[in-house]
Amino acid sequence: RKEVEQDPGPFNVPEGATVAFNCTYSNSASQSFFWYRQDCRKEPKLLMSVYSSGNEDGRFTAQLNRASQYISLLIRDSKLSDSATYLCVVVRRGSYIPTFGRGTSLIVHP
Amino acid sequence: DVKVTQSSRYLVKRTGEKVFLECVQDMDHENMFWYRQDPGLGLRLIYFSYDVKMKEKGDIPEGYSVSREKKERFSLILESASTNQTSMYLCASSLDPGTNMQYFGPGTRLTVT
Numbered sequence: 001r002k003e004v005e006q007d008p009g010p011f012n013v014p015e016g017a018t019v020a021f022n023c024t025y026s027n028s029a030s031q032s033f034f035w036y037r038q039d040c041r042k043e044p045k046l047l048m049s050v051y052s053s054g055n056e057d058g059r060f061t062a063q064l065n066r067a068s069q070y071i072s073l074l075i076r077d078s079k080l081s082d083s084a085t086y087l088c089v090v091v092r093r094g095s096y097i098p099t100f101g102r103g104t105s106l107i108v109h110p
Numbered sequence: 111d112v113k114v115t116q117s118s119r120y121l122v123k124r125t126g127e128k129v130f131l132e133c134v135q136d137m138d139h140e141n142m143f144w145y146r147q148d149p150g151l152g153l154r155l156i157y158f159s160y161d162v163k164m165k166e167k168g169d170i171p172e173g174y175s176v177s178r179e180k181k182e183r184f185s186l187i188l189e190s191a192s193t194n195q196t197s198m199y200l201c202a203s204s205l206d207p208g209t210n211m212q213y214f215g216p217g218t219r220l221t222v223t
Contacts, residue, residue, distance in 0.1 A: 031208070
């Protein structure tokens with residue numbers, strides 16, 4: 001089983017839709033979680049960290065479920081500009097090394 | 111503004127050539143990383159460095175080496191380039207990758223012919 005797994009998609013949604021992605025991780029010792037966004041032919045950039053209590057940033061909500069070992073990203077009122085690949089990142093306790101998922105592709109159409 | 115720069119955006123090299131990819135960050139970060147990204151495989155860690163002159167192998171170090179002589183600069187070396195090293199190479203730096211974000215450079219698209 002891969003350490004971090006994501007559905008590659010693509011998720012194809014109309015503008016204004018709500019869409020959610022999950023990311024599962026296999027190592028229960030994981031301690032830090034992030035969502036990155038990567039536009040086509042660009043570098044990944046941090047979208048948001050994921051906290052145990054969940055966190056929200058505008059239209060984006062990230063949640064962590066330690067019992068089931070997954071994190072989620074919810075995007076409300078999707079915009080065309082949200083089209084990108086969303087990368088889940090997990091860091092094990094005591095490790096320097098982030099582990100990246102392969103990404104979930106989102107396409108928002110008019 | 112935070113900056114990670116890479117020496118080239120696009121590079122074409124021949125099989126067997128020695129290739130240097132350079133990465134410079136201006137944030138005084140201890141930790142620097144080299145990844146390659148291929149379609150369907152995602153980001154894979156080649157090497158990382160947590161201090162000057164320190165380096166650790168990542169998941170796919172074979173065929174690569176690195177150099178970190180100064181804190182701000184982390185170089186990736188392909189000793190003898192091969193066609194299977196054609197890829198997008200991304201450098202990143204981080205103050206503390208366990209709790210802080212990684213900042214990525216714009217990437218180098220390397221083609222080995």
